[in-house]
Amino acid sequence: MTGDVSGRLAVVSGAGRGIGRHLALGLARAGMDVALLGRRPAGLADTARECARFGVRTRTCPVDVRQPAAVRAVVDEVADRLGGIDLVVNNAGIADHDEKPPWEVDPDRWWDVLETNLRGSFNLCRAVLPAMIEAGAGRIVNINSNVATKRDIRYSAYGTSKAALLALSDTLAGPLRPHGVSIFDISPGMVLTDMSARMTACLERNQWVSADLVVGAVIAVARGELDPLSGRYLHVGVDDLAELAARARAGLPDGIRTLRLVPHGVDDPLA
Numbered sequence: 001m002t003g004d005v006s007g008r009l010a011v012v013s014g015a016g017r018g019i020g021r022h023l024a025l026g027l028a029r030a031g032m033d034v035a036l037l038g039r040r041p042a043g044l045a046d047t048a049r050e051c052a053r054f055g056v057r058t059r060t061c062p063v064d065v066r067q068p069a070a071v072r073a074v075v076d077e078v079a080d081r082l083g084g085i086d087l088v089v090n091n092a093g094i095a096d097h098d099e100k101p102p103w104e105v106d107p108d109r110w111w112d113v114l115e116t117n118l119r120g121s122f123n124l125c126r127a128v129l130p131a132m133i134e135a136g137a138g139r140i141v142n143i144n145s146n147v148a149t150k151r152d153i154r155y156s157a158y159g160t161s162k163a164a165l166l167a168l169s170d171t172l173a174g175p176l177r178p179h180g181v182s183i184f185d186i187s188p189g190m191v192l193t194d195m196s197a198r199m200t201a202c203l204e205r206n207q208w209v210s211a212d213l214v215v216g217a218v219i220a221v222a223r224g225e226l227d228p229l230s231g232r233y234l235h236v237g238v239d240d241l242a243e244l245a246a247r248a249r250a251g252l253p254d255g256i257r258t259l260r261l262v263p264h265g266v267d268d269p270l271a
């Protein structure tokens, strides 16, 4: 699938509000049918109503992405009702907005961030990948964050979860390539949402990135324009994605924009 995406099917998690809602609306505007996942039915129903204005099919799927069996059931139901899934956006996520240092934090709160951001994304990948592999096509976007690569002690759970997500995509990208399936990590920049508005790191912030940038990037993924960048971490606030994709088509060095150990020299045995 490249080019026109109308009539194709996207699954967006966390679609009831925030960036997920922007993504669902943008994909619907581009003509994609949308399956909307999230915990709260009211938000999903509202997003579905707005998406339906673009004449696409919608389905609301209340689900907690931390629950593998429930995610599996929802994916099966979506495939039964709407057909094969072309694009998945793992957007559902949480941050502990006033996270304590790891030596003080409530361990269950810390783990809940991992369960949602990492396990939730894994659960959706696990549920959709067999059919994508069988179809020989499919694309997955993990919504990531700068905190994955820039250490911030205020967000140890969030940063760990997003770094692990980078590792997951990196692990999957190579083996999925021969099956025609691509996977990307895309950072949206700082977008004003319920999550960012409450984070202590953002309390003084008065400049925000428009969600249109991440919407445009995910549509470019859906159109296949970024396939040469599968497995790489992209940041919509700073990257020229078309230029990066052109460079990748000409041959991007192995490991660029992936999570790697920095060796202390060429003779480092771990290099």
Ligand SMILES: NC(=O)c1ccc[n+]([C@@H]2O[C@H](COP(=O)([O-])OP(=O)(O)OC[C@H]3O[C@@H](n4cnc5c(N)ncnc54)[C@H](OP(=O)(O)O)[C@@H]3O)[C@@H](O)[C@H]2O)c1
Binding pocket: 013, 014, 015, 016, 017, 018, 019, 020, 037, 038, 039, 040, 041, 043, 063, 064, 065, 066, 090, 091, 092, 093, 094, 116, 120, 143, 144, 145, 146, 187, 188, 189, 190, 191, 192, 193, 194, 195, 196
């Ligand atoms: N905002 C930013 O500046 C920013 C920057 C970098 C990365 N991100 C990433 O962007 C993504 C979206 O963030 P946001 O800012 O839009 O946050 P948000 O406004 O707080 O929305 C979070 C979404 O995730 C859903 N969600 C949370 N836990 C879930 C669970 N267990 N099961 C199903 N859905 C769940 C929520 O659904 P319910 O409403 O149903 O609970 C909600 O729709 C996250 O992955 C975040 O890490 C955001």
